[in-house]
Amino acid sequence: MFCRKCGKTxxxxxxxCRFCGTEVVPVVQExxxxxxxxxxxxxxxKARELMSNGSFENARRILLDLSGFRNADELAxxxxxxxxxxxxxxxx
Numbered sequence: 001m002f003c004r005k006c007g008k009t010x011x012x013x014x015x016x017c018r019f020c021g022t023e024v025v026p027v028v029q030e031x032x033x034x035x036x037x038x039x040x041x042x043x044x045x046k047a048r049e050l051m052s053n054g055s056f057e058n059a060r061r062i063l064l065d066l067s068g069f070r071n072a073d074e075l076a077x078x079x080x081x082x083x084x085x086x087x088x089x090x091x092x
Contacts, residue, residue, distance in 0.1 A: 040066060 003010050003017040004025070010017050014024050030038070043062050050059035064072065 001010055001012050001014070001024070002008065003020060003022055005022040006017060006020040008017065008019045010019075010024065016023055043066055047059040047062040047066075050056070050062070060072070064070075069078065
């Protein structure tokens with residue numbers, strides 16, 4: 001690791017730079033799951049905002065993108081198949 005002030009190499013476990021005394025502030029890296037969650041949350045918030053403003057088509061596009069389906073028909077056919085499977089499970 002390098003000191004952010006003087007640029008000299010310091011131990012990873014250091015709390016302060018042994019050369020200039022600057023406090024070492026650890027850099028927290030976002031995991032890929034955290035990044036995806038944050039990005040998806042931002043998109044959901046944007047979709048809610050669009051719906052509240054009456055922009056349903058734009059909100060629909062965002063929600064479709066988040067769902068992973070190519071279009072509304074694909075989502076609807078999956079939804080129908082899912083409902084059929086649930087009914088079969090209830091009957092058993």
